Amino acid sequence: EAQVTQNPRYLITVTGKKLTVTCSQNMNHEYMSWYRQDPGLGLRQIYYSMNVEVTDKGDVPEGYKVSRKEKRNFPLILESPSPNQTSLYFCASRRGRAGSYNEQFFGPGTRLTVL
Protein backbone atom coordinates (compact mmCIF):
# COMPACT_ATOMS: atom_id res chain seq x y z
CA GLU A 1 0.00 0.00 0.00
CA ALA A 2 1.35 3.42 -1.01
CA GLN A 3 1.74 5.50 2.10
CA VAL A 4 3.61 7.99 4.25
CA THR A 5 4.34 6.80 7.77
CA GLN A 6 5.43 8.75 10.83
CA ASN A 7 6.65 7.67 14.23
CA PRO A 8 5.86 8.19 16.98
CA ARG A 9 2.20 9.19 16.62
CA TYR A 10 2.11 10.74 20.09
CA LEU A 11 4.97 12.04 22.20
CA ILE A 12 5.16 13.87 25.50
CA THR A 13 8.61 15.13 26.41
CA VAL A 14 10.36 17.75 28.51
CA THR A 15 12.14 20.93 27.54
CA GLY A 16 15.65 20.37 26.21
CA LYS A 17 15.45 16.62 25.62
CA LYS A 18 16.47 15.92 22.02
CA LEU A 19 13.97 14.00 19.93
CA THR A 20 13.53 12.72 16.41
CA VAL A 21 10.30 12.14 14.52
CA THR A 22 10.75 9.72 11.66
CA CYS A 23 9.03 9.93 8.30
CA SER A 24 9.13 7.36 5.55
CA GLN A 25 7.40 7.02 2.18
CA ASN A 26 7.27 4.01 -0.13
CA MET A 27 6.22 5.82 -3.31
CA ASN A 28 9.70 6.78 -4.54
CA HIS A 29 8.75 10.46 -4.25
CA GLU A 30 11.45 13.08 -4.75
CA TYR A 31 9.79 15.82 -2.73
CA MET A 32 9.26 15.54 1.03
CA SER A 33 8.19 18.14 3.53
CA TRP A 34 7.42 18.78 7.20
CA TYR A 35 4.54 20.92 8.45
CA ARG A 36 3.25 21.95 11.82
CA GLN A 37 -0.44 22.56 12.40
CA ASP A 38 -1.60 24.95 15.09
CA PRO A 39 -5.17 26.18 15.77
CA GLY A 40 -5.95 29.28 13.75
CA LEU A 41 -2.64 29.16 11.89
CA GLY A 42 -3.26 26.37 9.44
CA LEU A 43 -0.38 24.31 8.10
CA ARG A 44 3.03 25.95 8.11
CA GLN A 45 5.98 24.46 6.31
CA ILE A 46 9.07 23.80 8.45
CA TYR A 47 11.52 22.26 5.98
CA TYR A 48 11.31 20.60 2.62
CA SER A 49 13.55 18.49 0.42
CA MET A 50 13.53 18.28 -3.35
CA ASN A 51 15.73 15.16 -3.39
CA VAL A 52 18.46 13.27 -1.54
CA GLU A 53 20.95 15.57 0.20
CA VAL A 54 18.92 18.66 -0.80
CA THR A 55 16.99 20.45 1.96
CA ASP A 56 15.58 23.96 2.29
CA LYS A 57 13.96 26.05 4.98
CA GLY A 58 10.25 26.64 4.92
CA ASP A 59 8.42 29.38 6.77
CA VAL A 60 9.12 28.28 10.36
CA PRO A 61 12.48 26.42 10.48
CA GLU A 62 13.78 27.81 13.78
CA GLY A 63 14.46 25.09 16.34
CA TYR A 64 14.28 22.23 13.83
CA LYS A 65 16.72 20.22 11.74
CA VAL A 66 16.18 17.71 8.97
CA SER A 67 18.26 15.37 6.88
CA ARG A 68 17.67 13.50 3.63
CA LYS A 69 20.27 10.76 3.36
CA GLU A 70 17.92 8.34 1.62
CA LYS A 71 15.09 9.05 -0.77
CA ARG A 72 12.45 7.35 1.36
CA ASN A 73 13.28 8.91 4.76
CA PHE A 74 13.06 12.47 6.02
CA PRO A 75 13.46 12.69 9.82
CA LEU A 76 12.63 15.83 11.79
CA ILE A 77 15.00 16.58 14.65
CA LEU A 78 14.36 18.85 17.61
CA GLU A 79 17.74 19.34 19.27
CA SER A 80 16.39 21.21 22.30
CA PRO A 81 12.58 21.20 22.29
CA SER A 82 10.72 24.07 23.90
CA PRO A 83 7.03 24.40 24.88
CA ASN A 84 6.29 26.58 21.82
CA GLN A 85 7.05 23.53 19.67
CA THR A 86 4.03 21.75 21.10
CA SER A 87 2.03 21.08 17.97
CA LEU A 88 0.66 18.55 15.50
CA TYR A 89 3.30 17.65 12.92
CA PHE A 90 2.71 16.26 9.46
CA CYS A 91 5.18 14.80 7.02
CA ALA A 92 4.23 14.83 3.35
CA SER A 93 5.63 13.66 0.04
CA ARG A 94 4.90 14.05 -3.64
CA ARG A 95 6.33 12.98 -6.95
CA GLY A 96 8.27 15.31 -9.17
CA ARG A 97 10.59 18.22 -9.15
CA ALA A 98 10.22 21.97 -9.55
CA GLY A 99 7.55 22.86 -12.05
CA SER A 100 5.54 19.71 -11.60
CA TYR A 101 2.15 19.63 -9.90
CA ASN A 102 1.42 16.34 -8.28
CA GLU A 103 -0.73 15.38 -5.34
CA GLN A 104 0.94 15.76 -1.98
CA PHE A 105 0.34 12.83 0.37
CA PHE A 106 0.34 13.41 4.11
CA GLY A 107 1.41 11.10 6.90
CA PRO A 108 -0.96 10.39 9.82
CA GLY A 109 0.52 13.12 12.02
CA THR A 110 2.55 13.25 15.24
CA ARG A 111 1.10 15.04 18.23
CA LEU A 112 3.99 16.45 20.25
CA THR A 113 3.71 17.98 23.71
CA VAL A 114 6.74 19.67 25.26
CA LEU A 115 6.42 20.31 28.99
Add this chain to the structure above:
Amino acid sequence: GENVEQHPSTLSVQEGDSAVIKCTYSDSASNYFPWYKQELGKRPQLIIDIRSNVGEKKDQRIAVTLNKTAKHFSLHITETQPEDSAVYFCAAINPNTGNQFYFGTGTSLTVIP
Protein backbone atom coordinates in the same frame (compact mmCIF):
# COMPACT_ATOMS: atom_id res chain seq x y z
CA GLY B 1 7.17 34.66 -0.10
CA GLU B 2 3.50 34.06 -0.63
CA ASN B 3 0.61 35.06 1.65
CA VAL B 4 -2.63 33.08 1.40
CA GLU B 5 -5.73 34.36 3.18
CA GLN B 6 -8.80 32.17 3.62
CA HIS B 7 -12.38 33.11 4.57
CA PRO B 8 -14.52 32.38 6.42
CA SER B 9 -12.82 30.60 9.30
CA THR B 10 -16.07 28.83 10.21
CA LEU B 11 -19.12 28.06 8.11
CA SER B 12 -22.38 26.35 8.97
CA VAL B 13 -24.89 25.34 6.32
CA GLN B 14 -28.05 23.27 6.20
CA GLU B 15 -27.82 19.92 4.50
CA GLY B 16 -28.53 20.34 0.80
CA ASP B 17 -27.40 23.96 0.67
CA SER B 18 -24.23 25.17 -1.03
CA ALA B 19 -21.00 26.20 0.68
CA VAL B 20 -18.39 28.59 -0.68
CA ILE B 21 -14.89 29.12 0.72
CA LYS B 22 -12.67 31.87 -0.65
CA CYS B 23 -8.91 32.34 -0.74
CA THR B 24 -6.69 35.13 -1.95
CA TYR B 25 -2.98 35.00 -2.69
CA SER B 26 -0.38 37.71 -3.00
CA ASP B 27 2.21 36.56 -5.53
CA SER B 28 1.09 36.50 -9.15
CA ALA B 29 3.79 33.88 -9.88
CA SER B 30 1.83 31.22 -7.94
CA ASN B 31 0.40 28.82 -10.47
CA TYR B 32 -1.10 25.79 -8.74
CA PHE B 33 -3.95 25.87 -6.24
CA PRO B 34 -4.98 22.66 -4.44
CA TRP B 35 -7.73 22.24 -1.86
CA TYR B 36 -7.42 19.80 1.03
CA LYS B 37 -10.06 18.33 3.32
CA GLN B 38 -9.14 17.33 6.85
CA GLU B 39 -11.64 15.33 8.85
CA LEU B 40 -11.41 15.39 12.61
CA GLY B 41 -8.30 13.57 13.82
CA LYS B 42 -7.17 12.66 10.33
CA ARG B 43 -4.60 13.82 7.81
CA PRO B 44 -5.31 16.40 5.08
CA GLN B 45 -6.32 14.87 1.76
CA LEU B 46 -6.46 16.47 -1.66
CA ILE B 47 -10.01 16.92 -2.96
CA ILE B 48 -9.52 19.11 -6.02
CA ASP B 49 -6.87 21.31 -7.60
CA ILE B 50 -6.58 23.87 -10.37
CA ARG B 51 -3.71 25.19 -12.43
CA SER B 52 -3.28 28.81 -13.44
CA ASN B 53 -4.11 28.17 -17.09
CA VAL B 54 -7.64 27.02 -16.17
CA GLY B 55 -10.51 29.16 -14.86
CA GLU B 56 -12.77 26.47 -13.42
CA LYS B 57 -12.72 22.77 -12.61
CA LYS B 58 -15.52 20.51 -11.43
CA ASP B 59 -15.65 17.09 -9.86
CA GLN B 60 -19.17 15.96 -9.05
CA ARG B 61 -20.42 18.20 -6.21
CA ILE B 62 -17.25 20.21 -5.80
CA ALA B 63 -15.81 22.89 -8.05
CA VAL B 64 -12.98 25.37 -7.89
CA THR B 65 -12.81 28.70 -9.69
CA LEU B 66 -9.72 30.83 -10.22
CA ASN B 67 -9.50 34.54 -11.01
CA LYS B 68 -5.86 35.24 -11.81
CA THR B 69 -6.37 38.96 -12.29
CA ALA B 70 -7.88 39.39 -8.85
CA LYS B 71 -5.63 36.68 -7.37
CA HIS B 72 -8.39 34.75 -5.72
CA PHE B 73 -9.80 31.26 -5.96
CA SER B 74 -12.83 29.62 -4.42
CA LEU B 75 -14.14 26.20 -3.47
CA HIS B 76 -17.80 25.51 -4.13
CA ILE B 77 -19.61 22.53 -2.62
CA THR B 78 -23.17 21.94 -3.80
CA GLU B 79 -25.86 19.76 -2.22
CA THR B 80 -23.87 19.52 0.99
CA GLN B 81 -24.07 16.37 3.09
CA PRO B 82 -23.14 15.75 6.74
CA GLU B 83 -20.00 13.90 5.62
CA ASP B 84 -18.77 17.15 4.05
CA SER B 85 -18.24 18.45 7.59
CA ALA B 86 -14.48 18.96 7.98
CA VAL B 87 -11.75 21.59 7.89
CA TYR B 88 -10.86 22.73 4.37
CA PHE B 89 -7.51 24.25 3.47
CA CYS B 90 -6.58 26.09 0.32
CA ALA B 91 -2.97 26.35 -0.83
CA ALA B 92 -0.90 28.17 -3.41
CA ILE B 93 2.32 26.90 -4.90
CA ASN B 94 4.94 29.30 -6.16
CA PRO B 95 7.58 27.91 -8.54
CA ASN B 96 9.86 30.84 -7.73
CA THR B 97 10.20 29.66 -4.13
CA GLY B 98 11.10 26.04 -4.74
CA ASN B 99 7.48 24.94 -5.10
CA GLN B 100 6.71 25.58 -1.46
CA PHE B 101 3.11 24.97 -0.45
CA TYR B 102 1.58 28.03 1.24
CA PHE B 103 -1.60 27.09 3.07
CA GLY B 104 -4.54 29.19 4.16
CA THR B 105 -5.57 29.08 7.80
CA GLY B 106 -8.49 26.72 7.19
CA THR B 107 -12.29 26.81 7.18
CA SER B 108 -14.25 24.62 9.56
CA LEU B 109 -17.40 23.58 7.69
CA THR B 110 -20.36 22.13 9.57
CA VAL B 111 -23.28 20.68 7.62
CA ILE B 112 -26.39 20.57 9.78
CA PRO B 113 -28.67 17.61 9.03
